[in-house]
Amino acid sequence: MKSDSGTFSQNLQNAQTSQNAQTSQISQNLQTFSYLAFLESKGAEYAPFDPTRARRIYDLLKPHITLPARIIHLIGTNGKGSTGRFITLGLMQKGAKVLHFTSPHIFHFRERFYKNYALETPRAPNAPESKLESKSAQNEAQITRAKLESKTAPIHTTPTPAAPDSGAITSDDELERAHRFLQKFDFIKEASYFEYATFLALVLAQGSEYFVCEAGLGGEYDSTSVLESDLSVFTPISYDHQEMLGERIEDIATTKLKAMGAHNLIAPQRFPEVMQIAQNIAKNTTQDAKQNLAKNRPAHLTFITPNDIESAYKNDKNMRAYAKNMAHFLQENLVVATRALAFFGVAVDFAHLARFDLPGRAQRIAPNILLDVGHNVDGARCILKIIGEKRIKLVYNAFFQKDVRNILSILKPIISELLIIPVSHPRIMPKQELVSICEELGIKHGEFSHIQDDSEYVVFGSFSVAETFLENTKCKID
Numbered sequence: 502m503k504s505d506s507g508t509f510s511q512n513l514q515n516a517q518t519s520q521n522a523q524t525s526q527i528s529q530n531l532q533t534f535s536y537l538a539f540l541e542s543k544g545a546e547y548a549p550f551d552p553t554r555a556r557r558i559y560d561l562l563k564p565h566i567t568l569p570a571r572i573i574h575l576i577g578t579n580g581k582g583s584t585g586r587f588i589t590l591g592l593m594q595k596g597a598k599v600l601h602f603t604s605p606h607i608f609h610f611r612e613r614f615y616k617n618y619a620l621e622t623p624r625a626p627n628a629p630e631s632k633l634e635s636k637s638a639q640n641e642a643q644i645t646r647a648k649l650e651s652k653t654a655p656i657h658t659t660p661t662p663a664a665p666d667s668g669a670i671t672s673d674d675e676l677e678r679a680h681r682f683l684q685k686f687d688f689i690k691e692a693s694y695f696e697y698a699t700f701l702a703l704v705l706a707q708g709s710e711y712f713v714c715e716a717g718l719g720g721e722y723d724s725t726s727v728l729e730s731d732l733s734v735f736t737p738i739s740y741d742h743q744e745m746l747g748e749r750i751e752d753i754a755t756t757k758l759k760a761m762g763a764h765n766l767i768a769p770q771r772f773p774e775v776m777q778i779a780q781n782i783a784k785n786t787t788q789d790a791k792q793n794l795a796k797n798r799p800a801h802l803t804f805i806t807p808n809d810i811e812s813a814y815k816n817d818k819n820m821r822a823y824a825k826n827m828a829h830f831l832q833e834n835l836v837v838a839t840r841a842l843a844f845f846g847v848a849v850d851f852a853h854l855a856r857f858d859l860p861g862r863a864q865r866i867a868p869n870i871l872l873d874v875g876h877n878v879d880g881a882r883c884i885l886k887i888i889g890e891k892r893i894k895l896v897y898n899a900f901f902q903k904d905v906r907n908i909l910s911i912l913k914p915i916i917s918e919l920l921i922i923p924v925s926h927p928r929i930m931p932k933q934e935l936v937s938i939c940e941e942l943g944i945k946h947g948e949f950s951h952i953q954d955d956s957e958y959v960v961f962g963s964f965s966v967a968e969t970f971l972e973n974t975k976c977k978i979d
Contacts, residue, residue, distance in 0.1 A: 536680030555724035577736030587838030667855035720757030819851035828863035920949035
């Protein structure tokens, strides 16, 4: 199960030629916010591969920031965003100050940063005290980390009255302040787009108690993996981004699981290979896991089974009521989140838990429109389960790297017509290629123009598909 950084590098560099993840709001606001102009200059979400760059930048930045006392790292293929948001809402309900960092976004880059506290003003690097927080706050964080390690004392302290039980997307002004702080350092200039987003999150996390941090597509080489997490949560690992992670599930699982921390929660997995690889890596953390895990003991793994999911709902009527109208995968992710919260001594009051507010996850945006940003084979299986035996019009497009043939083969039983929505993106599949796949599979197809009240629709695909549909139809998402 050896992970080949050379192969990973070549795969990522090959993909680079076709990736230029520009976002619409950047071009609209370049004149106003310099952080957007800087991101625009980066051009691509996935920069040429350098396994040492994020670590190198982080080591230089770390003396100038204070890490939150507790870091929760989410890694996997599907469900990272929703699991992280459920964890975040549970922590906020208890009064904790939390930053949830997720990716990508639908409309605005700032959607990636969700929190419930005011940003503490960063100090300039040449200020008398270069930390963003006081020494006493740093000492408190170290004490809390020691408690987490020993697990002999209550994890959750007195709730912070100022923190509401749900959060909000960070403002452009706060992001601009974080950006200006980072720009004080020359070494930050070499960061890639996603790496810079990660470092922005670390600055925005000043003043938080918990940092709920979602990895990008990678694992051991992801910029978020430079952090030493108190808990790593592995959501379902499956096929996606094979052009960068490898074609075999063993390759994909290995590079993701090598990001494990000292304590790890493993969600139910479809592929048994994932569990075996996790156990093998956990036994050899000193050789195989990321640099900051060089300890003389194996990592601890907790596996969640389908029976655990069933039992959780059977034994908690308030959880059943809260999740009643959610898609099955969201119900599963909610249980995983509660297990993560339990690690920190936090119990969820489902009768009063804030509404799940991460958009685009099997979201009913109109009585006849379901929107989902799932864009891989497992996402298609989830949609099939939600729709059941009904027939729908599928509003769809995809990046050319995606396994479109298998995705549409899975969805074919529920498709009355596939409506191709034009998306302006350098990685979008050529229309004729998508048409050819539809004709090969015997799927009726056309071009999307408008919504008919007497038809039921599923909008399925990447975040770019969701963005284009919402802009064209003026549909609202909460």
